[in-house]
Amino acid sequence: MPRRLIFLTVAAASAFVAEWVMKHSESMQDIPAPYLSAPEPHPLIGVASVIDGDTIEVHGQRIRFNGIDAPESKQYCDDAKGFEYPCGRRSAEALDAFLAASRPVQCTFAEWDRYHRFVGDCRRADGASVAAWMVEHGQALDWPRYSHGAYAAQQAKAEAAKSGLWVGKFEAPWDWRASHAVGAAPAKQPLGIMSRKLVAQSGYSCEPRRTCKQISSCEEAQWYLQNCSWGGKLDRDGDGVACETLC
Template sequence: MGKVRRYQGANQADRWRKRTGPKRYRARRLAGVPLRVVFVTVAAVTALITQFVIQRGGSLPEINLQSLTKPAPAPIAGVASVIDGDTIAIQGQRVRFNGIDAPESRQYCDDAKGFEYPCGRRSAEALDGFLAASKPVQCTFVTWDRYDRYVGDCRRGDGSSVAAWMVEHGQALDWPKYSNGAYAEQQAKAKASKIGLWVGTFQAPWDWRAQHTDDAQPTTAPLLALGNGNSGCNIKGNISADGERIYHVPGQKYYGVTKITEAKGERWFCSEAQALAAGWRRSKR
């Protein structure tokens, strides 16, 4: 029977060649190949995306789709440089902590008395102090984000979870969109104790970024050039009597009467971007 079927199939192919010509016959045979490839590719990508959705508690993270084909890198370890409250750099590789979100470097919050303070800078400073106490930091890869950053679970030299510590001390928030509530318990403890961000009022970092589109890109670490006011660096960074860091630009009400005393930590800036990145806020008048 097998020979009969092959013979019949051969006869059918011969009849098709005679009726359509060799070119159309070859086109017909090959027409199905690209379609099968497409089906297989779509199925594979769909499976990967579904896996991400399940792992993230039903929410698809803002991943870089090209990263689906990139191999997962090995864990990375070393002395960390702090970029902001949820991002570090190790051996030149920028690492974003998985499942938490900290205030942006330029973000301000209100303290218990309603006064603004640079919560983004405070968060970064808290992280720097925590990491300095036990080196090195080791991070295990989770995924790549849409900025092509390595997203990982990181631990200090003594094994302490960096993300958990930041949330528990009120310096970052559990990000349920990606954490599936992994740090909800630490956040509840910080909120009940009114520490860190919870001492006053604040805007969730993801909401703050949505309203500050210019700050949506990942934080960089600009080099802050000091100036003396005579080389284009004419923005005055003044420290108020209350210790608040405020900068004044030419044309503002108190620019002329503001004196800079570098011995007190006051300084000149070459641009407002530099002043903001250093944790200073613009004078309201």
Template sequence: MDRYRYDYQSRQWRQRSGRRRVWLRRWRYVLLRLVFVTIAAIAALIQSVSSDHTGWIPDISVSNWLRAQPDPISGVASVIDGDTVEVHGQRIRFNGIDAPESRQYCSDGKGFDYPCGRRSAEALATFLAASKPLDCTFVTWDRYGRFVGDCRRADGTGVAAWMVEHGQALDWPRYSHGAYAEQQAKAQTAKIGMWVGAFQAPWDWRAAHADGSAPMSQPQGSVSRKLVAQGGYSCEPRRTCSQISSCEEANWYLQNCSWGGKLDRDKDGIPCESLC
């Protein structure tokens, strides 16, 4: 009789313990799902608030946290635009800067519109060709799945800093925290690249043309006039170094004219070295 009572009580205890374990597992599962959904909702909210800017926005989704951090990338780069290249099939967005879009137009010192987006890409291609390969270290993924990184030429020159210092891109404080403010001040003072005339910040241009209605071949109508540089230069007619009177003028042609690269025969970024 005592043996039977003992077996019966032991069986009841095991049943209660089993039910308790099942209950704990179920609540653990519910709590984990609740945490996951909450994190995903917060990430979606932050991303939606940031969606007014369509440049590189860090990917704050849960899936991004689970992605392995890639190794540095090294290779010969194909230029996509002034702030994006492709190396070994991987798109790489330069960290902390923003270059004019491929379809974007700016105004030169005389108020004439020119394709500053294409000019920026051409300047980048020339700069990268002078010292290969390109070496990029990972910073983050953006919302489009692009590798955002800090990149340097084989000679150690930082690409982002060079693009800003030569007026072909802007420091983007939202992501750089002012890392390239000094280079931008130099470009603005020297009035080179975009700073020779008037332009709209790339992030503002994208917001204004988010519907894709901006024509490929026509100047944009909305251009900020608060950054007007001194005039006096024009890409027509073409000039040789013997026809140029100053280093400033030579740099303007190099950065703003399609034929300007001919002034830099050794491709070191310095035009008309007898002047500069």
């Protein structure tokens, strides 16, 4: 092969590599060097511990669901009547109940995120997609930045049915995090502590705990469901309606 042709081939290859590095340097800088050279992890299978609505832990490994974003643990949203409720905690509880119905969970690796977490696509033992279920039931949002609209259909279904977050008003988790970064205003209230404003507006209180037999109306039952740490016990079938004999 002529030397001139060899030189041109090497030069073209070098230019291609340089261009590729420049295009990907921004995303690569968020990934620690040890992870760049590490082999792709095998799928993780096991009983999951729920961290929040889009993160679990299996065998000590944190796993972030690929392509969706759920409310943060300390995030509050508004229900259909404008009352605040702990939507982040509600999302985590919904995920925990969903996973418990068909164990173990299996997660296939997608990438490492900037926080060194395993980002993956997870399914229950029965094959149900965890991310798709969370979005379809309004407990998480399709995150177009990473999903490229993979769960747009499920989200449209949840919005039309006013499921989960879509029953009232909420701030997208990525926007909530941006507005609650270090130095920004603190979260509305710590988890587990009732807002005096809510109690004053409704006349209800989370103490003492109540059963459906002790509740007199559907509105009261829904308030406990959405605002009290024990409220989930009033919704035995997990459909978002508490004490259905009253509703």
